[in-house]
Amino acid sequence: QVQLVESGGGLVKPGGSLRLSCEASGFTFSDYYMSWIRQAPGKGLEWVSYISDSGHVIYYADSVKGRFTISRDNGKNSLSLLMRSLRAEDTAVYYCARDDGKAAADTHFDHWGQGTLVTVSS
Amino acid sequence: QSVLTQPPSVSGAPRQRVTISCSGSSSNIGNNAVNWYQQLPGKPPKLLIYYDYLLPSGVSGRFSGSKSGTSASLAISGLQSDDEADYYCATWDGSLNGLVFGGGTKLTVL
Numbered sequence: 096q097v098q099l100v101e102s103g104g105g106l107v108k109p110g111g112s113l114r115l116s117c118e119a120s121g122f123t124f125s126d127y128y129m130s131w132i133r134q135a136p137g138k139g140l141e142w143v144s145y146i147s148d149s150g151h152v153i154y155y156a157d158s159v160k161g162r163f164t165i166s167r168d169n170g171k172n173s174l175s176l177l178m179r180s181l182r183a184e185d186t187a188v189y190y191c192a193r194d195d196g197k198a199a200a201d202t203h204f205d206h207w208g209q210g211t212l213v214t215v216s217s
Numbered sequence: 218q219s220v221l222t223q224p225p226s227v228s229g230a231p232r233q234r235v236t237i238s239c240s241g242s243s244s245n246i247g248n249n250a251v252n253w254y255q256q257l258p259g260k261p262p263k264l265l266i267y268y269d270y271l272l273p274s275g276v277s278g279r280f281s282g283s284k285s286g287t288s289a290s291l292a293i294s295g296l297q298s299d300d301e302a303d304y305y306c307a308t309w310d311g312s313l314n315g316l317v318f319g320g321g322t323k324l325t326v327l
Contacts, residue, residue, distance in 0.1 A: 205273060
């Protein structure tokens with residue numbers, strides 16, 4: 096069965112960096128686009144970043160552009176999110192999700208991980 | 218302020234039918250597929266509807282989706298207590314070059 100397991104969350108000071116990872120299993124990882132979505136405590140869902148199956152097409156939300164970097168290693172079935180210059184408003188549960196679409200306009204997430212909590216605080 | 222507008226809350230009695238609206242614009246709903254997600258308390262979201270009205274395998278037929286112009290709707294018939302959850306619409310926005318979610322709607326089963 097499809098499994099997505101996030102790791103790397105924790106407490107970090109404002110201005111600090113953190114790398115999140117998502118280990119995928121139960122499907123051919125290299126066939127699927129992937130995304131990171133976050134949810135601040137008690138708030139709604141916010142899409143963060145998207146990467147195509149090959150890694151050649153990448154999009155970011157304006158709120159993280161220039162600070163976050165998404166990447167993938169298809170040989171290791173792994174998705175990453177490098178977060179720099181972290182701010183208090185980046186505090187959230189970060190989910191990785193499998194995208195069953197084959198183009199940006201078709202994006203829909205058919206499997207989600209359990210999430211990893213990132214807390215940005217001094 | 219979300220790009221897609223949903224009512225903050227809706228409610229209904231068991232066995233009733235409720236609808237949740239999602240309003241957008243030509244840069245998002247008007248030209249791209251709408252998807253709906255259900256998030257039970259303390260759980261990650263679950264895909265409920267994709268491509269405006271399609272149901273993923275395993276999702277109850279009590280859920281249905283529709284779209285007209287720049288608005289979409291999720292309908293839930295035969296309400297059950299375990300339908301109590303937050304519901305989110307989502308679609309790609311061609312102007313923002315990103316995915317956008319609605320603010321979410323909390324469903325209460327009375």
